[in-house]
Amino acid sequence: MKIDRAEVVVTSPDRNFVTLRLTTDDGLVGLGDATLNGRELAVVAYLQEHVVPLLLGSDAHRIEDTWQFLYRSAYWRRGPVTMAAIAAVDVALWDLKAKAAGLPLYQLLGGASRDKILAYGHASGRDLPELFDSIRKHQALGYQAIRVQTAIPGLKAIYGVAAQTQTSGKRYDYEPAQRAARPAEEDWDTRAYLRHLPTVFEGVRAEFGPELPLLHDGHHRMTPIQAAKLGKSLEPFDLFWLEDCTPAENQDALRLVRSHTTTPLAIGEVFNTVWDYQTLIKDQLIDYVRSAVTHTGGISPMKKILDYAAQYQIKSGIHGPTDISPVGMAAALHLDLAIHNFGIQEYMQHGDATNSVFEQSFSFSDGYLHPGNKPGLGVDLNVDEAGKYPYQTAYLPFNRLADGTVHDW
Numbered sequence: 001m002k003i004d005r006a007e008v009v010v011t012s013p014d015r016n017f018v019t020l021r022l023t024t025d026d027g028l029v030g031l032g033d034a035t036l037n038g039r040e041l042a043v044v045a046y047l048q049e050h051v052v053p054l055l056l057g058s059d060a061h062r063i064e065d066t067w068q069f070l071y072r073s074a075y076w077r078r079g080p081v082t083m084a085a086i087a088a089v090d091v092a093l094w095d096l097k098a099k100a101a102g103l104p105l106y107q108l109l110g111g112a113s114r115d116k117i118l119a120y121g122h123a124s125g126r127d128l129p130e131l132f133d134s135i136r137k138h139q140a141l142g143y144q145a146i147r148v149q150t151a152i153p154g155l156k157a158i159y160g161v162a163a164q165t166q167t168s169g170k171r172y173d174y175e176p177a178q179r180a181a182r183p184a185e186e187d188w189d190t191r192a193y194l195r196h197l198p199t200v201f202e203g204v205r206a207e208f209g210p211e212l213p214l215l216h217d218g219h220h221r222m223t224p225i226q227a228a229k230l231g232k233s234l235e236p237f238d239l240f241w242l243e244d245c246t247p248a249e250n251q252d253a254l255r256l257v258r259s260h261t262t263t264p265l266a267i268g269e270v271f272n273t274v275w276d277y278q279t280l281i282k283d284q285l286i287d288y289v290r291s292a293v294t295h296t297g298g299i300s301p302m303k304k305i306l307d308y309a310a311q312y313q314i315k316s317g318i319h320g321p322t323d324i325s326p327v328g329m330a331a332a333l334h335l336d337l338a339i340h341n342f343g344i345q346e347y348m349q350h351g352d353a354t355n356s357v358f359e360q361s362f363s364f365s366d367g368y369l370h371p372g373n374k375p376g377l378g379v380d381l382n383v384d385e386a387g388k389y390p391y392q393t394a395y396l397p398f399n400r401l402a403d404g405t406v407h408d409w
């Protein structure tokens, strides 16, 4: 099974996606997601200029060897651009191997460890009534675990609140990367956030009771002691997890947070390798691994990270916002089904245009996902549909504090 063709497909149905499409000499097609939100074309160039020429003619069955070759032969290791490019190759090769075997990919990862995959969705609101309405809408869709994000009085627009007004005047929808020539500027005030957020969770628990699993994303905006304070103040509301409470570069920050709170901690969507988790897992500073298959070098290294985490009773919570393409989502679902230490899967639903480009066989019902049983990943790329949506420049927003200082978004 030799790689005969390698194409990088860029399409922008509801947002930008980058897909690696490998074709073998016997006509099998394998797909890998290489989407890096807001920096898509850097990965396109990395793949086209430096990876595709190395793949042509190589043995598509040699997944681990190809991964090690791309990782080690570059010499310059890690980083989101490199690891998204390698991930696309790794996932496409797994797709091909499973198709060649005539099996859904999870069967090659050890087979199913469970029947279905618990998903969580993103509810949000500018105030409590709007938030309650959003939670009820998610429950009506079947979601049994819900992430709660809220606007903060005095701030114009913040991450994760779908209905608030953007600085651009447009709806702040689920995909915050706006199609524009420059990133949108938003504002931030940590003290206001720390005051307001516990009152919101108090309201949600009063309205929806103690059983509904609730999650929250701090989006890396707090100092360690601020995050510790928040974790402690949220303890009465029994969160499933507090995500990304501190800047991700500083692993020791979570040691301080951990020493002050029993609120479970999740982190990792901006991580690229197992080394980003080395201290966090070994010292048991987190409860959930939040990496995306797409940004962590693919299925092969994600399996290794999660197997390492399993030795410390740390579970998966694979990243799954809309900038993970249906290809990246399918890769996550096959892994979710196979590993023993599955925790939960983030799942935001793509729009109709995206679903017309990526024909999918995974299912969502009663709050649970399943990757389906088609051979491979179970996703097909409709190249003609993809061609209808050319790339559009889009950037994630950034924050400034009241005095003008740039702050983590």
Ligand SMILES: [Mg+2]
Pocket: 217, 219, 243, 244, 269
């Ligand atoms: Mg997050």
